[in-house]
Amino acid sequence: MVEDQAFELRKQINNHNNQNHAHTIAVFSGKGGVGKSSFALNFAICLSKQGKKVLIFDLDIGMGNIDILLGLYPSQTMSSMLDERLDIEDIIEKGPNQISYIAAGTGLTNFFHLNADRYNYFLSQLEKVDRDYDYIIFDLGAGMSEEHMAFISAADECVVVTTIEPTSVTDAYAAIKHLVLEKSDVKISLMVNRVTGQKESLIIYERLNQAVQNFLSYKLELLGSLPDDSTVIKAVKEQTPYYILDSRSRVSKMMAKMTLDYLKLNNNISNIEQKDPFVEKLKSFFIRKVD
Secondary structure: OHHHHHHHHHHHHHHHHOOOOOEEEEEEEOOOOOOHHHHHHHHHHHHHHOOOOEEEEEEOOOOOOHHHHHOOOOOOOHHHHHHHOOOHHHOOEEOHHHOEEEOOOOOOOOHHHOOHHHHHHHHHHHHHHOOOOOEEEEEEEEOOOHHHHHHHHHOOEEEEEEOOOHHHHHHHHHHHHHHHHHOOOOOEEEEEEEEOOHHHHHHHHHHHHHHHHHHHOOOOEEEEEEEOOHHHHHHHHHOOOHHHHOOOOHHHHHHHHHHHHHHHHOOOOOHHHOOOOHHHHHHHHHHHHHO
């Protein structure tokens, strides 16, 4: 009888461990104003259009604007979750195409300076949704602070967004360098925004990748590029994601193609092969920080 109980217990533990975890993507940039949040939002919408369940975390502390781009006014935010000890499911808002998102909140400027008790509460809530989604996208602020590094390093992969402007490219390289030197096994993809054509994006990628290979011995992946399209400006003014505003625009078509290419390239990703769930990796960072 005892052996049977032990067998059942081991079976339950194995089943729990084999449950799929969400594939986490951290989106960041070397500088602000490159269209990072707009990319994250419309990428999420296109993933959802392909039948994926997606959650966006707005972690651009102090500058969070996912809700603004959506034209929505969330009733609860991460700030209120921590202040009022709300359940994370109570602060998840629904957006277009069945995407879910969590707004940062105006009172979250000290999020990355939480005490141990609030850190633990945040992590316990994050763990609740880890198995509820196919993808969790973290929209991080510009720059490479220690706290941003925690989310980027813990994520399954990250996307750095740049434009064709020399200062943007230089800042993107600086961010990549900082990340690779800290975590050499990180998976980084480049997304070039506001290009005039495919050739231009390839030039930017080749320049950046050459520098990364020469000085960091690291190979950068190219996620894709998006054209400089007036639809984006119109979408921001109307507070509607450009893919929802006009799915036939150049930028929307390129976003849809990028998403399909991404899913085809990553269709062999097995969550079972992940060494550690995102929350566990993030937890280890917070424990070190608090200690």
